[in-house]
Amino acid sequence: MSTDLAVQEREDQDVGVGDYQFGFHDPTDKYVFKSRRGLDREIVYQISEMKKEPKWMRDFRINSLETFFQKPMPSWGGDVGEIDFQNIFYYMKAAANLEKSWEDVPDDIRKTYDRLGIPEAEKKYLAGVKAQYESEVIYGSLQEDLAKQGVIFTDTDSALRDHPDLFREYFGKIIPPNDNKFAALNSAVWSGGSFIYVPPGVKIEFPLQAYFRINSENMGQFERTLIIVDEGASAHYVEGCTAPTYSSDSLHSAVVEIIVKRGGRFRYTTIQNWSNNVFNLVTKRAMAYGDSLMEWVDGNLGSKLTMKYPAIYLMEPGARGETLSIAFANNGQHQDAGAKMVHCAPNTSSRVVSKSISKGGGRASYRGLVKVEKGATNCKSNVVCDALILDSKSRSDTYPYIEAEDNQISLEHEASVSKIGEEQLFYLMSRGMTEAEASAMIVTGFIEPLVKELPMEYAVEMNRLIELQMEGSVG
């Protein structure tokens, strides 16, 4: 992402942006299609109809809708009671086509991505890009040589149309609709998202990137991502998310399903920086087969409430899973994030590193589960959670759960909570740093072990976002 975004002029300042830099809202009203507010069978039919989907998918959606209605709201985590499901727009289409060149993307939408720095980043260091605006992916590209090797990087709707067999084999298999209420909701109204297939042995060096943008008030974004990394293949996928600042809430509820086959390697990096009225309730799960490596790198900034616990099921011996997560909870925000590691086979290992920062009355919770199935002997799991609390108004909690059926395992869990140290602040200030700068530096240092795992552009962006969060209100 471009690093000079902050100095770019913002023309349409009609909505209060506070210090959320992506809070601008594009005055697009030229929607090709906009569903009415609310959720019922008719809306779901309409979405499926618009997309000209096969019958199996329409049935899948309708059944999922029933499941959604039946499932109770989760009673743990954050307060989801405020979500008014009937006040949300479930489907909006802003452009008629999926474009292969930024020139062909409608002007006002392209402007958004220009401001977010996406086309520029694509030129510099990406192997492929998808941009989703509201419900639909409006831009897509993939390096030619990768396409030649059989790599598929497309939006999920196109995948259903163009690769029906591959799609149907895996879709909804890792996260079935009845997994949880929000997975059911996504299964009913899903639109867009990324579909990736990496053929056996193909190693993709540069990241594939997707960018999700919610632009309308009360919009629900329900992308659905499905990634298959075949035997011995490797890839890195990065996604960024933003939304404008409105006075009433939007909902982001994605489902991400991943399979990493024998000997494959896959890393999924997310930097979410939602405005602070987005409910961000995401179900992410990966299945990692023999000797493969699956990694989630998850950065959560912004949103009103985030509930997200990327899971890795270690299916066969030698599979490794790793989750690195960073959460920053500022005023009015609750980050309930963590990880889930399920050891289904012997000789599997997992590692979770979670860092959270709470400031200005924000609340950051770590919620994690390490589960070892019966017979999964000789497993290793290491969980480290560090929380940094910046002031006395803010809060941090840790909810680690361990379920182990087998006792031939090694489980480690460490947790630490610290306050920003007076001695550290003084030391930095005595070298000319302002208090805000010193605090930002300490926070940046705190998350550095995770940030250094990000692609360079994202690391720069992440540090800048942290600095923005730290500006002004220190003390």
Place this chain on the structure above:
Amino acid sequence: MSAILKISDLRVAVDGKPILKGVNLEIRQGEIHALMGPNGCGKSTLAYVVAGHPKYEITGGAIELDGVNVLELDPCQRARLGIFLAFQYPVTIPGVKVSDFLRHAVSNVRNPDRKEGEGLIPMKDFRKELKDRMSEIDIDSEFARRYLNDGFSGGEKKRMEILQLSLLRPRFAILDETDSGLDSDAVRAVSEGINKLHGPHMGVLIITHHERLLEFNKPSFTHVMLAGKIVETGDASLAHDLHANGYAAVRERHPTEAAEEQAVTVKA
């Protein structure tokens, strides 16, 4: 005209307990002063207070730099005004690279009006300068990429303080036991470093229990602190005498302070 750091009748308490009880001290740019005194007499307290540590309560007196009331400034403003403290116990900042930290520090101190988020000094120039300074005081350039003081040995931390001194070039530097915990080669390197840095534009206050640092950097004044007061001031030979013979004679000459010192120790 050379600037003056002027400390007058400074009184300081921590948690209600008086520690400095009327300290007077004047340092001009270009001068070297030594401050000696037994453990716990208040040397570091004085250093921290000049640098602006928030935990101390100023109960009386003044600190001025060229007429500017230093006590009204926060530590950041004091650093930008040209005050530097080499810490007796440098602080570890995990995850912050030495080079990033130094680049911010240098940018701020050289452009005192810099606001957070504004540009830093150019990377290229800074890199070169950093490399030069590091080699001057024998710090492996590898350290630029390490996290600040994280896992550094005691001696490495002290060298890091001198590196900062050499980059920030303050008008007044207080070196709080920068020579302690150093092997003799390191004392030599640090002493030479200070010697090179010192000049007509830097006033130095060296707090020490040893003589080596003072051999290289001969003080024009030596002050002796006892129970929160400077009780004697002499020249370099006083430092030598204290080092050779200890504080017994000083205590004899200042029975009131010696008694206060006793009282504190007994109570604690």
